[in-house]
Amino acid sequence: MYDVVIVEDDFYVANLHKKYVEQLPNFHVVFSARTGAEVENYLASHKQPHLILLDMYIPDVEGVTLLWTLRERYKTLNIIMITAAKDTSTIQQALCAGVQDYLIKPVDLARFTASLARFEMYDKHLQQSQMGQHTLDVLFNLKPVAKEQQYPKGIDATTLNKVKYQIEQSARGLTAVSLAKEVGISRSTARRYLEYLVSVHVLQAELLYGDVGRPERYYKKA
Structure with a gap:
């Protein structure tokens, strides 16, 4: 007491x-x-x-x-x-x-x-x-300081956040070409970020076949 x-x-x-x-x-x-x-x-x-x-x-x-x-x-x-x-x-x-x-x-x-x-x-x-x-x-009512998330080589947080934003804005999903255009990065860079998000199960990829040419890889939320 x-x-x-x-x-x-x-x-x-x-x-x-x-x-x-x-x-x-x-x-x-x-x-x-x-x-x-x-x-x-x-x-x-x-x-x-x-x-x-x-x-x-x-x-x-x-x-x-x-x-x-x-x-x-x-x-x-x-x-x-x-x-x-x-x-x-x-x-x-x-x-x-x-x-x-x-x-x-x-x-x-x-x-x-x-x-x-x-x-x-x-x-x-x-x-x-x-x-x-x-x-x-x-x-002392302190919360532990959150550790900065570590990303693989070639992936930085700022660009990744831009990519995630574009994904959220697209209900149908994105291709590397469309993402590159929206974010202002190269097609190969866009593909690298999209494939990273597939590897961490944020996105899933599908092959879409058109009338002519090679199939296009399409990315949407998992």
Whole structure:
């Protein structure tokens, strides 16, 4: 069970956030403070909570000042800012102070719930003795960088995209001659790209016989 402290001078908002917190099965509010002094006194005489929901505008101290005070005294204290402050300077200071999240009022329930769920995931990962890069990427909400696709010699991504575009535009399919004309490449180059797409099962090729001459190779989507 996660102990949560709310620091919010507006009684109605504090109660609303308490209601939001306690809708979640693993969280409960152990204290609500209206001032910086109240939360400092509570922390000095009680077990450190797992999480503090901190407003920026409180009567006796500037929220950023209180944030840094708490960070200096309690190095591992988890803090989520919930405030109407939207200025970049305040947000930057909060991020530099290592807040878990920054929610702008009024906060809807879905966003609030997502924030606490992310905190819970973060805390569970920290129970491990070690973490690999994948876990750290999850904690920092990073997606792995997609590797650039490698193509065979003679095939480049820019021309291939042009070829694919022409294929999408042609419901009946294309020949190397018609593709070369549309893309502005030689017939042999067009044939090379078409045959590559056949090899990776994007296209299929058919021989069409005319009245005279050799049959023509026709390409359409597989």
